[in-house]
Structures are given as structure tokens and as C-alpha cells.
Amino acid sequence: MTHRIAYTKPSITELEVEYATDAARNGWGAQCYDYIHRLERDFAGHLGIAHAVATSSCTGAMHLGLAALGIGPGDEVILADTNWIASVAPVVHLGATAVLVDILEDTWCLDPALVEAAITPRTKAIIAVHLYGSMCDMDRLLEIGARHGVAVIEDAAEAIGSSWQGRRAGSMGAFGTFSFHGTKTMTTGEGGMFVTNDAALFARVTTLSNHGRDPNEPRQFFPTVTGYKFKMANVSAAIGCAQVERIDELIAGKRRIMELYRALLSGVDGLSLNAEPDGTVNGYWMPTVVFDRDTGVTRETLISAFQAADIDARVFFWPLSELPMFESCPGNTTAHDISSRAINLPSYHDMDEAAQARVAAVITGLLSG
Numbered sequence: 001m002t003h004r005i006a007y008t009k010p011s012i013t014e015l016e017v018e019y020a021t022d023a024a025r026n027g028w029g030a031q032c033y034d035y036i037h038r039l040e041r042d043f044a045g046h047l048g049i050a051h052a053v054a055t056s057s058c059t060g061a062m063h064l065g066l067a068a069l070g071i072g073p074g075d076e077v078i079l080a081d082t083n084w085i086a087s088v089a090p091v092v093h094l095g096a097t098a099v100l101v102d103i104l105e106d107t108w109c110l111d112p113a114l115v116e117a118a119i120t121p122r123t124k125a126i127i128a129v130h131l132y133g134s135m136c137d138m139d140r141l142l143e144i145g146a147r148h149g150v151a152v153i154e155d156a157a158e159a160i161g162s163s164w165q166g167r168r169a170g171s172m173g174a175f176g177t178f179s180f181h182g183t184k185t186m187t188t189g190e191g192g193m194f195v196t197n198d199a200a201l202f203a204r205v206t207t208l209s210n211h212g213r214d215p216n217e218p219r220q221f222f223p224t225v226t227g228y229k230f231k232m233a234n235v236s237a238a239i240g241c242a243q244v245e246r247i248d249e250l251i252a253g254k255r256r257i258m259e260l261y262r263a264l265l266s267g268v269d270g271l272s273l274n275a276e277p278d279g280t281v282n283g284y285w286m287p288t289v290v291f292d293r294d295t296g297v298t299r300e301t302l303i304s305a306f307q308a309a310d311i312d313a314r315v316f317f318w319p320l321s322e323l324p325m326f327e328s329c330p331g332n333t334t335a336h337d338i339s340s341r342a343i344n345l346p347s348y349h350d351m352d353e354a355a356q357a358r359v360a361a362v363i364t365g366l367l368s369g
């Protein structure tokens with residue numbers, strides 16, 4: 001009998017337990033925001049960005065940012081067809097239209113040429129999602145955005161530890177969003193972060209995130225707009241403070257796991273792994289294998305092979321346009337094609353070499369059998 005290999009699980013040390021215990025014991029009354037403000041300051045420091053607002057999730061952070069940009073009915077927002085639903089759901093809830101474009105073959109991120117071709121007078125934003133830690137082409141997207149007067153937003157939920165020409169993912173666009181869900185590189189259980197260098201946008205999001213209460217409003221209980229309630233709890237933030245202190249170690253762990261997969265699979269024909277083009281660093285949130293077309297390996301054969309080996313691997317994101325609530329986009333051929341022959345590999349922080357070797361053996365087995 002082998003033990004089941006998990007897909008992801010967080011790295012929790014005595015430091016997280018100590019801070020969470022302190023928050024549970026003392027983080028009330030006058031101290032009830034202390035860990036939240038510390039997490040915002042420390043995470044902003046890690047990114048090298050001016051402002052951060054802790055939220056209950058990345059989805060909430062995206063919703064706040066889009067709302068603060070004034071995005072609503074009649075507006076179009078461009079993003080890659082290959083994405084998790086969380087990146088697009090706030091667009092839909094705000095009444096705007098999601099325009100789904102195809103991805104690049106190597107980085108699995110949105111194709112800048114197709115982004116530009118999709119721009120119309122109604123386009124208000126481009127959401128650049130750094131898929132599985134792989135960087136979108138930020139130079140081209142920022143240039144296209146500037147030329148057309150369209151905001152470029154970064155959903156960097158999967159890109160802690162990733163950078164573009166030395167600038168950290170999430171710090172380059174009009175705003176960036178992060179997720180601290182338990183599966184992500186750093187966690188608060190559930191949680192997220194909105195970040196920006198734009199002081200006015202920061203002020204709007206601060207107000208919107210707290211039921212529309214402007215911090216400068218002198219009257220108590222006097223919201224000036226109808227806002228949202230997407231705040232993080234202080235106990236969660238305490239765990240986050242410990243994780244940010246350890247963030248270099250957490251990122252290094254993800255990169256170490258990816259490097260070992262690369263070594264275990266080097267010289268194996270018929271597959272490709274996460275890309276790291278020159279000038280970029282990939283935080284490798286999710287090591288992923290894409291099998292060549294001519295191997296005949298499919299989503300279905302992958303699921304059953306990993307299940308048989310008692311390994312929790314997950315399918316590559318389905319194109320959003322294959323989900324029932326979106327219009328189909330048969331022209332997004334790369335998005336459809338890649339997701340049908342790719343799999344995310346387990347990459348939990350404490351994964352050891354023996355477990356990674358077991359995963360690699362399933363992959364080589366599929367190719368030899």
C-alpha cells in the first residue's frame with residue numbers, strides 16, 4: 001500500500017500557530033485590525049507597491065477593483081479563455097461582458113495580438129492572469145492598454161514569486177489581485193489582497209471594501225456609496241503575517257519542486273512543462289505537464305492513470321467558453337487543445353523526492369505504454 005499523494009497543502013509552522021494564537025487571545029477591541037494592517041504593509045513591501053487592501057478572497061479583491069474602475073453594464077473586459085471561473089465571475093456580476101481570447105502555446109497566457117484585435121470602443125479593461133505562475137507579456141499588454149486607454153489588471157493569484165523584467169507580478173497593472181486560499185503559495189485559509197500604486201483607486205477600494213464607508217467621513221455609520229463586505233479577519237491576517245515572513249522560503253520551495261520534476265522528466269520525449277522565458281521568473285505555483293498531440297494522451301487517460309496510482313493530480317483549466325454559462329468560442333483552438341492533454345502535478349510545500357518520483361513514474365509510464 002502506498003499513501004495518497006495530495007495535490008497541495010500549506011506549509012504551517014510554529015510561527016503561524018504563535019501569531020494566530022496571539023490574534024485569538026489579544027486581537028480584539030483596539031487591537032482588532034493590527035494583524036490586518038501589518039499584513040497589508042508587509043505584503044506591499046514584498047511586492048514593492050504603494051498600497052494594499054486585505055480582502056476575504058481574490059475574487060472579492062477583483063470585484064472591488066473592477067467596481068472602483070467603474071466597470072458595469074455595456075463595458076467589455078478582455079481575458080484569456082483558459083482561466084479559473086474566479087477571474088471572470090466579478091466581471092459577470094458587475095454586468096459587464098467578458099471577451100475571451102485564445103492563449104499562447106508556451107506560456108498558456110493570453111495572446112497580446114488577439115487582445116489588441118478584440119479591443120472595441122466598449123473595452124474598459126484587460127485582465128492579465130499569470131497562469132500557474134507563468135508571466136503574461138506585460139510589456140506588450142501595458143503598451144496596448146496605454147495606446148487604447150484601457151486599464152490592464154493583473155490577477156496574480158497564481159504568481160507569488162513570479163516577475164517580469166525584475167518587477168513582481170501584480171505590481172505593474174492598474175491594480176493587482178492575490179489569493180491566499182489554502183491551495184496557493186502562501187495562505188490565510190481563505191483570503192486575498194488588492195494592490196495598487198494609484199492612490200485614488202486605493203481610496204475608492206478602501207471605501208468600497210467596508211460597506212461604502214469613507215475613512216474621512218466624520219459621521220458614524222454613514223456610508224456614502226453602496227459598497228461591499230470583502231474584509232479579511234484579523235486571525236486570518238495573523239497567519240498571513242507569518243507566511244509573508246517566510247515568503248522567500250515558500251517561493252523557493254515551489255521552485256525546488258519544479259526543478260526536481262524537470263530533472264526527473266529531462267530527456268523524456270513527448271511532453272512540455274511550465275515555461276520561464278528570458279527576463280521572467282516563474283513562481284511555479286502549479287507544475288504542469290502538457291503532452292504532445294501525437295502521444296495520444298488525453299485528459300481522461302491522465303485522470304485514470306493518476307487515480308490508479310493514488311495521486312491527486314488535477315486537470316488543466318477547462319476553457320471558460322466550454323462552460324454552460326458562456327458562449328462557445330470554437331476559434332480559441334489553443335485553449336481547447338492544450339486543456340485536453342495537460343495535467344497539474346502535486347506540489348505541496350513539504351513534498352519529498354520519493355513522492356515526486358512516484359508522480360514522474362506515472363508520466364513516463366503513460367508515454368511508454
Ligand SMILES: *Cc1c(COP(=O)(O)O)cnc(C)c1O
Nearest residue numbers: 057058059086087157158179181
Ligand atoms: C485561486 C484563484 C482565484 C480565486 O481566489 P479566491 O481567493 O479563492 O477568490 C482567482 N484567480 C486566480 C487566477 C486563481 O488562481
